Amino acid sequence: MGTGKTTIAKKVAETNGWALISSDLVRKELAGMPATQREYVEWGEGIYSTEFSDKTYKRMNEIANQLLRKGISVVLDACYGKRSERADTYALAKATNAEFMCIELICPEDEIKRRLTTRSNERIASDGRWSIFADQKARFENVDDFAGDEHIVLDTSKQEDESMRQAMHALGNKR
Numbered sequence: 001m002g003t004g005k006t007t008i009a010k011k012v013a014e015t016n017g018w019a020l021i022s023s024d025l026v027r028k029e030l031a032g033m034p035a036t037q038r039e040y041v042e043w044g045e046g047i048y049s050t051e052f053s054d055k056t057y058k059r060m061n062e063i064a065n066q067l068l069r070k071g072i073s074v075v076l077d078a079c080y081g082k083r084s085e086r087a088d089t090y091a092l093a094k095a096t097n098a099e100f101m102c103i104e105l106i107c108p109e110d111e112i113k114r115r116l117t118t119r120s121n122e123r124i125a126s127d128g129r130w131s132i133f134a135d136q137k138a139r140f141e142n143v144d145d146f147a148g149d150e151h152i153v154l155d156t157s158k159q160e161d162e163s164m165r166q167a168m169h170a171l172g173n174k175r
Helices: 005-016 023-030 050-069 083-095 109-121 130-139 160-172
Strands: 019-022 074-077 102-106 151-155
Touching: 005 019, 005 074, 005 102, 005 160, 019 023, 019 050, 023 050, 023 074, 050 074, 050 083, 102 160, 109 130, 151 160
Parallel strands: 019 074, 102 151
Antiparallel strands: none
8 A cells, every 4th residue: 555556557547548447446335335435444354354355356357357358458456465366367367368467566665654644634445544554564475476577566656757657668568
């Protein structure tokens, strides 16, 4: 959280005319909540429990599958903190003959803290906040499960335009 996933995902989707599937929005929809309603629970509880997260990622893949089978490219905006979540999405891409790219975003923790603190009063779908950041980070499984041309790491502490340039370059190399 706080690395800029949603910002980059939205821009990549908009730039390419691709559909955007947001875990924040899918999670809230599955919970029957308005998108901007905040759910302040500890990491791993409530709608952020393992079971609910599994349901969220499964639903995201169902939506992606429907779109990909219609020839519509997708951007999936989510943490993908577990290898199993990434493996399921990778398998979907292969089953639908879709190109696959994992864009991993990194950012110094002081900048993440600033971002999460700044956005705490914004009306957005994300419930990410500094008080649960350490728990999410501790549970994150390193991204070492893809070939070099299927994975890029972007430092989003740089100018947003630079991150987008790097993302688009990596995606362009996949076409």
